[in-house]
Amino acid sequence: xxxxxxxxxxxxxxxxxxxxxxxxxxxxSTRGGPFDEERSLSPQVRVALEQRxxxxxxxxxxxxxxxxxxxxGDFGPSLxxxxxxxxxxxxxxLPISLALGGGALLLALLIGIPAGLLSASKRHPLGAGIAxxxxxxxxxxxxxVIAGVVVALFSFRLGWLPPAGFGQLRHLLxxxxxxxxxxxxxxxxxxxxxxxxxxxxxxxRSAVAxxxxxxxxxxxxxxRPSLTPVLAFLGPATAALLxxxxxxxxxxxxxxxxxxxxxxxxxRDYTLALGVTVVYTALLGSCTLIADLLMAKxxxxxxxLS
Amino acid sequence: MKIKWLTRTAWVxxxxxxxxxxxxxxxxxADYRAMDPDARLVxxxxxxxxxxxxDAQGRDMLARLLWGARISLFVGLFGTxxxxxxxxxxxxFAGYRGGRWDRTLMRLADALESIPMVVFVLFxxxxxxxxxxxxxxxxxxxxQLFLVAIGLLFWLPTARVARAEALRIRxxxxxxxxxxxxxxxxxxxxxxxxxxxxxxxxVMLLLTLPRVILMEAFLSFLGLGVEPPAVSWGGLASDxxxxxxxxxxxxxxMLLPSGVLALTLLALQRVGAxxxx
Numbered sequence: 226x227x228x229x230x231x232x233x234x235x236x237x238x239x240x241x242x243x244x245x246x247x248x249x250x251x252x253x254s255t256r257g258g259p260f261d262e263e264r265s266l267s268p269q270v271r272v273a274l275e276q277r278x279x280x281x282x283x284x285x286x287x288x289x290x291x292x293x294x295x296x297x298g299d300f301g302p303s304l305x306x307x308x309x310x311x312x313x314x315x316x317x318x319l320p321i322s323l324a325l326g327g328g329a330l331l332l333a334l335l336i337g338i339p340a341g342l343l344s345a346s347k348r349h350p351l352g353a354g355i356a357x358x359x360x361x362x363x364x365x366x367x368x369x370v371i372a373g374v375v376v377a378l379f380s381f382r383l384g385w386l387p388p389a390g391f392g393q394l395r396h397l398l399x400x401x402x403x404x405x406x407x408x409x410x411x412x413x414x415x416x417x418x419x420x421x422x423x424x425x426x427x428x429x430r431s432a433v434a435x436x437x438x439x440x441x442x443x444x445x446x447x448x449r450p451s452l453t454p455v456l457a458f459l460g461p462a463t464a465a466l467l468x469x470x471x472x473x474x475x476x477x478x479x480x481x482x483x484x485x486x487x488x489x490x491x492x493r494d495y496t497l498a499l500g501v502t503v504v505y506t507a508l509l510g511s512c513t514l515i516a517d518l519l520m521a522k523x524x525x526x527x528x529x530l531s
Numbered sequence: 532m533k534i535k536w537l538t539r540t541a542w543v544x545x546x547x548x549x550x551x552x553x554x555x556x557x558x559x560x561a562d563y564r565a566m567d568p569d570a571r572l573v574x575x576x577x578x579x580x581x582x583x584x585x586d587a588q589g590r591d592m593l594a595r596l597l598w599g600a601r602i603s604l605f606v607g608l609f610g611t612x613x614x615x616x617x618x619x620x621x622x623x624f625a626g627y628r629g630g631r632w633d634r635t636l637m638r639l640a641d642a643l644e645s646i647p648m649v650v651f652v653l654f655x656x657x658x659x660x661x662x663x664x665x666x667x668x669x670x671x672x673x674x675q676l677f678l679v680a681i682g683l684l685f686w687l688p689t690a691r692v693a694r695a696e697a698l699r700i701r702x703x704x705x706x707x708x709x710x711x712x713x714x715x716x717x718x719x720x721x722x723x724x725x726x727x728x729x730x731x732x733x734v735m736l737l738l739t740l741p742r743v744i745l746m747e748a749f750l751s752f753l754g755l756g757v758e759p760p761a762v763s764w765g766g767l768a769s770d771x772x773x774x775x776x777x778x779x780x781x782x783x784x785m786l787l788p789s790g791v792l793a794l795t796l797l798a799l800q801r802v803g804a805x806x807x808x
Contacts, residue, residue, distance in 0.1 A: 493657065
């Protein structure tokens with residue numbers, strides 16, 4: 226277990242380094258820098274600027290310095306926000322994005338698992354149809370549309386929740402909902418498929434024959450096998466959350482990683498974009514790792530296979 | 532019975548959309564770029580002149596929707612083809628060779644999967660903005676960049692399916708027979724393995740299409756998609772979202788493009804699911 230964990234951790238570190246290296250090379254390969262904007266700079270000013278940001282050193286030196294910075298969590302100064310370190314911006318934005326993503330994931334699980342279980346049980350034929358339709362529908366609608374509809378309904382029509390902003394818990398409720406709904410749909414579909422299979426299996430049939438109480442049956446024989454695909458889905462779910470948060474943070478004007486990343490990508494703030502990319506890679510990698518470990522814990526066969 | 536009817540409707544809808552978007556330049560509709568300051572934010576009239584209303588600049592929404600369909604469907608189709616052109620050879624090779632090649636290639640695919648590809652592709656698109664002049668010189672606009680980016684995003688699942696199929700077909704008796712008759716390498720792949728992968732690949736094509744269209748909408752929404760004056764559904768929906776405020780009721784600006792988008796994706800899903808069974 227620990228050996229496998231160490232191996233995975235190592236490969237995670239390597240992939241972070243690789244992403245960083247490729248992104249670094251891409252940034253350095255652009256000859257149009259952040260300094261040639263509308264008006265041209267005098268040569269002296271340009272040289273001074275390049276010296277300040279260390280752009281006049283050989284590429285290898287720059288790269289090694291960047292790796293050193295990476296190890297210390299330092300990505301250098303932002304090219305757009307004057308006198309601000311990228312790491313400061315990241316430190317401000319990361320908690321917001323984590324709260325957004327974590328809350329959305331939790332909400333998705335809370336909606337998705339019961340919905341999947343319910344729609345798999347034969348006692349609710351109507352419920353099954355509704356759940357299936359809702360899931361397909363949610364998967365076919367882009368999340369910014371969901372956001373628009375939700376804002377129009379809850380903020381403009383009903384006036385219950387603020388349409389944008391940040392600071393209080395109620396600012397996060399709508400973003401959570403918008404991010405969670407498509408994920409909940411996928412989780413529900415996964416749980417439904419696996420539970421249908423489990424319910425038809427021999428284990429459940431003999432348990433029923435023994436006269437086990439439904440609650441015990443659910444807990445001991447249905448829930449556990451039904452949750453493995455959900456755990457396996459946690460990695461892709463994190464990726465989907467990252468992608469979704471790019472949009473949702475924009476719509477609700479949340480100052481999280483996604484907002485910074487999109488702004489940086491549009492405004493050519495490459496050091497910031499690079500920093501966010503590395504943080505995203507680390508986030509996704511660690512979530513996948515945790516999901517794998519949990520899965521091995523829940524289903525010993527996984528361990529045996531790999 | 533009901534499902535079959537649904538699938539047929541989905542096909543008809545998609546065909547109609549494809550034909551309409553193909554012949555959009557010759558249809559008797561308004562110019563999708565023409566602004567009319569006197570007719571801003573006209574609500575849909577359904578039967579008379581601005582049938583689907585106008586946007587904040589007074590441009591005809593029906594025309595914009597149809598021209599948007601051109602871009603969205605084009606990007607969807609060609610993005611999917613790019614993804615398959617990368618994924619299928621990769622997966623088929625891995626599955627066909629097996630052994631060490633297979634392990635290495637698939638481990639690489641696993642590693643790529645653990646990278647937030649969307650973020651990486653956005654990063655790439657932003658960097659490539661710097662090379663616009665050079666890219667334009669070789670005939671590469673935003674649209675072509677887009678297709679490459681999409682290919683980068685979606686080839687992995689295709690590669691996995693292609694690999695699984697190649698592994699399965701490799702063990703079938705007729706491939707064994709061809710091998711024992713001395714057939715190897717590319718001829719074997721081309722005449723025996725690839726043709727028999729086609730059904731699975733067709734399903735994969737139908738399943739990838741909606742995801743690519745959705746991704747185009749996503750990128751256009753973030754402002755990294757097609758550039759104005761070109762329009763796509765994602766861009767239209769994002770304009771609609773921007774124009775939305777509690778004082779002016781202009782919900783149709785967002786609901787129309789996203790409605791068409793959702794309907795198209797649903798139809799594609801339906802068709803894909805029916806092809807799978």
